[in-house]
Amino acid sequence: MSFTEEQITRYSRHILLPEVGGKGQKKIAQAKVFVVGAGGLGSPVALYLAAAGIGTLGLIDGDVVDRSNLQRQVLHHTPDVGRSKVQSAKEKIFLLNPDVNVETYEDRFTASNAMDYIAPYDVVIDGVDTFPAKFLINDACYFAGKPLVHGGILRFEGRVFSIVPGQSACYRCVFPEPPPPGLVPSCQEAGIIGVVAGIIGTIQATEALKLILGIGDPLTDRILDFDARKTAFREIRVKRNPRCPLCGDHPDITELFEHEQEACQLQAPGALGIS
Amino acid sequence: MQITINGKPEEVQAGTVMDVLKQKDIDPHMVAVELNTQIVERDQLATTNVQDGDKVEFLFYMGGGA
Numbered sequence: 108m109s110f111t112e113e114q115i116t117r118y119s120r121h122i123l124l125p126e127v128g129g130k131g132q133k134k135i136a137q138a139k140v141f142v143v144g145a146g147g148l149g150s151p152v153a154l155y156l157a158a159a160g161i162g163t164l165g166l167i168d169g170d171v172v173d174r175s176n177l178q179r180q181v182l183h184h185t186p187d188v189g190r191s192k193v194q195s196a197k198e199k200i201f202l203l204n205p206d207v208n209v210e211t212y213e214d215r216f217t218a219s220n221a222m223d224y225i226a227p228y229d230v231v232i233d234g235v236d237t238f239p240a241k242f243l244i245n246d247a248c249y250f251a252g253k254p255l256v257h258g259g260i261l262r263f264e265g266r267v268f269s270i271v272p273g274q275s276a277c278y279r280c281v282f283p284e285p286p287p288p289g290l291v292p293s294c295q296e297a298g299i300i301g302v303v304a305g306i307i308g309t310i311q312a313t314e315a316l317k318l319i320l321g322i323g324d325p326l327t328d329r330i331l332d333f334d335a336r337k338t339a340f341r342e343i344r345v346k347r348n349p350r351c352p353l354c355g356d357h358p359d360i361t362e363l364f365e366h367e368q369e370a371c372q373l374q375a376p377g378a379l380g381i382s
Numbered sequence: 383m384q385i386t387i388n389g390k391p392e393e394v395q396a397g398t399v400m401d402v403l404k405q406k407d408i409d410p411h412m413v414a415v416e417l418n419t420q421i422v423e424r425d426q427l428a429t430t431n432v433q434d435g436d437k438v439e440f441l442f443y444m445g446g447g448a
């Protein structure tokens with residue numbers, strides 16, 4: 108493939124970087140990234156990857172835009188309330204960069220469709236907001252051998268963690284299973300400062316680009332936690348856990364399944380956090 | 383004794399990881415625990431001792447994204 112004059116101008120600030128160059132920009136243009144969830148995390152991920160000139164962006168989300176989403180889900184604008192999230196997303200991405208091939212799936216990501224959905228893609232991004240879905244994405248990427256950039260947000264905090272299956276620690280190496288239902292808030296009722304979705308999502312997009320380009324040190328075997336109240340990052344080194352139920356030496360999990368959906372019941376605020 | 387919890391030095395009473403969790407008022411089901419960069423399995427929290435100078439990381443679940 109070769110770039111047009113317009114494309115060379117569009118991507119010139121990438122091409123100027125020795126670590127990217129024309130060669131790297133071509134890698135980006137040929138890469139396929141699958142984003143699960145077109146919401147708080149999915150928005151910045153999709154926008155920045157689209158701006159970067161990603162070849163194909165797959166977006167799956169079965170929801171419609173709610174007015175309460177607009178505080179952080181920057182893919183969606185006021186007139187989109189009530190519309191399909193993936194349709195809304197596709198339009199914004201096209202306006203930003205018509206070079207990007209956007210594949211939309213107005214669907215729920217489930218144990219029965221997960222493998223088919225991720226099969227054509229090079230990198231998967233976790234932009235979902237429930238534990239069952241986060242564990243399902245982790246497991247599906249492990250079985251499919253797809254690099255995954257995990258993300259999580261809650262109130263003023265966020266987390267990013269990259270996983271290269273078979274090489275680095277997976278989500279279950281650290282968290283073998285979801286928390287007991289109702290104990291940890293994962294639903295919208297907990298609240299989220301909108302900008303944290305932007306910070307965590309842009310780091311996820313950065314990790315995806317690094318994985319595609321093969322540059323720098325990926326965020327594998329380290330979990331990066333961010334606290335917006337302190338504007339502080341904390342890096343926790345982790346490693347593959349031989350007792351991991353998925354990628355350990357004697358795995359219990361040998362096929363995809365979905366954990367029970369937690370109810371949106373919260374403990375008293377303050378039950379979380381130790382400081 | 384003094385240990386480091388999530389990067390901060392803290393004074394705790396000697397004991398197991400479970401004892402430290404209790405002192406910090408943390409439900410063990412809500413965290414993953416790393417002791418000196420090694421994950422401590424939930425079934426070993428009550429049998430793994432924490433020593434003076436140890437580094438403990440508590441990782442809370444973070445499940446949001448939308």
Ligand SMILES: [Zn+2]
Nearest residue numbers: 277280351354
């Ligand atoms: Zn694992």
